[in-house]
Amino acid sequence: MRAIRVGTLVVFVFSSSLALAQPVETITLPPPATDGGRPLMQVLKDRHSIRTFKADPLPVPVLSNLLWAAFGVNRPSGQRTAPSARNWQEMDIYVALPDALYLYDAKAHALKLAAAGDLRAATGTQPFVATAPLNLVYVADLTRTGTAAPEEQAQFTWADAGFIAQNVYLFCASEGLGAVVRGLVPREALAALMKLRPEQRILLAQTVGYPQ
Numbered sequence: 001m002r003a004i005r006v007g008t009l010v011v012f013v014f015s016s017s018l019a020l021a022q023p024v025e026t027i028t029l030p031p032p033a034t035d036g037g038r039p040l041m042q043v044l045k046d047r048h049s050i051r052t053f054k055a056d057p058l059p060v061p062v063l064s065n066l067l068w069a070a071f072g073v074n075r076p077s078g079q080r081t082a083p084s085a086r087n088w089q090e091m092d093i094y095v096a097l098p099d100a101l102y103l104y105d106a107k108a109h110a111l112k113l114a115a116a117g118d119l120r121a122a123t124g125t126q127p128f129v130a131t132a133p134l135n136l137v138y139v140a141d142l143t144r145t146g147t148a149a150p151e152e153q154a155q156f157t158w159a160d161a162g163f164i165a166q167n168v169y170l171f172c173a174s175e176g177l178g179a180v181v182r183g184l185v186p187r188e189a190l191a192a193l194m195k196l197r198p199e200q201r202i203l204l205a206q207t208v209g210y211p212q
């Protein structure tokens with residue numbers, strides 16, 4: 001059993017995964033277990049991309065650890081597990097699950113409902129994205145990039161997305177999960193479905209799941 005917060009209510013769900021019948025406004029994730037994982041050199045040795053995934057959902061504690069590893073808050077200053085140019089922290093991680101699309105709120109370590117419905121298929125052009133249990137979408141919010149010129153915005157935001165994607169790859173290699181980062185994303189159509197503002201730019205997506 002676990003507790004999830006719906007608005008001001010806390011709802012108890014008798015499930016260890018996020019295959020919910022109804023999407024909820026806020027899912028408070030359990031605190032990340034920051035003392036686990038396999039040795040870094042072994043993880044680096046194992047890191048690779050896969051493109052065949054089981055449909056099995058990720059247990060909630062695994063999703064919690066994954067998102068924290070990706071771009072969670074790791075210091076009292078509010079800074080994060082991945083670097084960002086000038087500490088812009090401009091990257092948002094959208095989490096496409098079977099029931100809905102959520103936004104990862106790193107400060108609260110929670111998922112906020114962004115759009116109801118299954119948007120997994122819309123996150124890519126390759127068939128596996130529709131059935132893999134999780135697709136992460138990396139979205140740069142250019143309103144957080146200060147006075148940077150457009151070329152610098154583009155270069156730095158792409159670099160920042162790469163650091164997050166590598167954190168996810170390494171977490172997956174440590175955890176026995178598979179992943180592939182994807183540039184093949186139908187950005188315009190997906191941005192419309194996600195109801196993004198013009199200053200929000202979809203950079204990359206990353207599919208995660210247990211290897212087939």
Ligand SMILES: Cc1cc2nc3c(=O)[nH]c(=O)nc-3n(C[C@H](O)[C@H](O)[C@H](O)COP(=O)(O)O)c2cc1C
Nearest residue numbers: 047048049050051124126180181182183184185204
């Ligand atoms: C920026 C970037 C974009 C990528 N886009 C895709 C993609 O759209 N689809 C895909 O299947 N793999 C994609 N990949 C994964 C690469 O194909 C993969 O990393 C490469 O073949 C090397 O394999 P490895 O990750 O197992 O070392 C992308 C990788 C990067 C870094």
